[in-house]
Amino acid sequence: MNSNRVAAAAVVAIAVALFAATYWFEQMPEGITRGFGAEAFPRLVLGTIIAFAVLLALGSPTSELLPRIPAMVWYTGASLLAFMALVPLAGMLPAMFVFLIALGMLWGERRRWFLLLNAVLLTAAIWGVFVKGFGVQLPKGLFF
């Protein structure tokens, strides 16, 4: 199956699901909606999206096969989620410190002292500018 049709099918599936969701919007009396309820505009937009997606599917198919997503992209994506999981446990600043070193190593950097120095300087800069300078309260972890 060519990538345009895959994309069009995904777009239609999302649009239909969002269209269906408009039926769960709270219904208001005619006096408040004045003939144009909260669901009207999203339905208009979703109808347009479905029409464009059908045109995309009917258009000339692409012969190109998409290359596989490199494993590094998945690892990087997973590291972003791991960072989010670490924040409630360790706090935002320590999580950032760990992330700066971990992603650098994951991407092939082997000069550990450079990574460590980079992480220390950046985390300190963020603490100085945002916590001390702007007074931003960063999330604290269970232990810090």
Next chain:
Amino acid sequence: MEAFVAGLALLLDPKILLVVFLGTLIGIIVGALPGISGSTTTALLLPFTITMGPVPAIAFLGAIYCAANFGGSITAILVNSPGDPSASATAFDGYPMAQRGEAGRALGMSAVASAIGGIFSVVVLIIAAPLLARVAYSFGPPEYFALAVFGLSMVAMTGGDSMLKNLIAGAFGVLIATVGQDLTTGVERYAFGIHSFTDGIEFIPVLIGLFALTELLEQASQLKNKLWVAKLGAVRLPSWQDIKDCSKAISISSVLGTFIGILPALGATTAAMIAYVETKRWSKNKAQFGKGAIEGVAGPEAANNAAVGGAMVPTLALGIPGSTTTAIILAGLIVQGIRPGPHLFTEQPLLLYAVFSSMLLANLLYLALGLGFAKVFARISLIPPQFLWPAVFVLSVIGAYAPNQAMAEVWVAIAFGFIGFFMRRYGFSPAPLVIGLVLGKMVEETLKQSLLIFDLSWGGFLGRPIAMTLFGLTVLFLLGPWLLQRLRDRP
């Protein structure tokens, strides 16, 4: 005139001078970093402008926008990897010039052509924006609705190659703008019980996700690509002969770039590509193009910087973004509580003229910085991705978190990072989505107001000639290329 003089006087304020200088410096640096475009930077730095106040905030973002286009040419010439997409055409001849040892000459011409194009377009902006605003002052909701639809139709040309995919992405942007409470009825839409979605999805985390985090994932797939860097001698001003040789290219490209920039949603990248083709067409040395013609550097650079001022015309006068970066700047104005449009010229002329004068200053500053410190900026472009992108992520997290101090916003940024990655993989550019998101509220509000005026009859638009002209242009624009193709294919 008084407002313009007052706007110029604002440049004497040390705070404004400092933010314009910092904006220009950051703009050149990030423009020089492959993968980080002007739009990524403005998205990333948008949260930090919230505390600045409207004038310095917009002056800062405007300076970044002006300087990033020039910064992109540094890596385009030295590394053959444009730091900003708008510098793609510059690499066609800039890199061959660098390979034969003329990197300094190419960078010098790039700085001069960029500054001339940029200053020309700001002058046009100063003249054209108030005129356009005067025309638009009589616009009612139907005309604004038609204008917003026209602006949305222009996203067909933004970002990816497929018009349909661009339109779908733009429509999804409009849909995302509907999340949260409906202003008329108070009904919650697509909040799915998530408390922070009740007031709608904030611009900042979406922009950070779509630009910075999408690019981070994109970079993860390109780690094996190695760059070859040309040696850079002293950067020098172009000779009189060079300027004479390129004067036609710079003039044509400045006008073209400004005009293309003014068209809603078409930005610097399109301007530079068209200018490259036109420069080649009008040149006496066509055979040299692609092999290191200095006109091939001057044309696109004048055009992409001219498009910056041009793109600000509809953004400020009508509230319709002229490009992806101006869509982000527009979001910045909205975050500051300012909705651009014709009324701004009567209500806040000082703000506008401060923007104009700071853009003029930014163009002069990057000329000086570009010629003086190009060697330093060239070194910055070589920061290894293992250090650069983790730092971008950390800045993205703090940028998404800081405005509301809510982790939910960081989740939104990460979610849109993944969405943007898969969009790009299937040929959907995030740029139209951003333009749709910024215009979404305006489209819905003006449509509702129009239908109320017309007693819920769509036929009411027929009695509004300006709106009908804009609808006609929209249809022509969308169907024109297809009709032309059909005519060409006829036996």
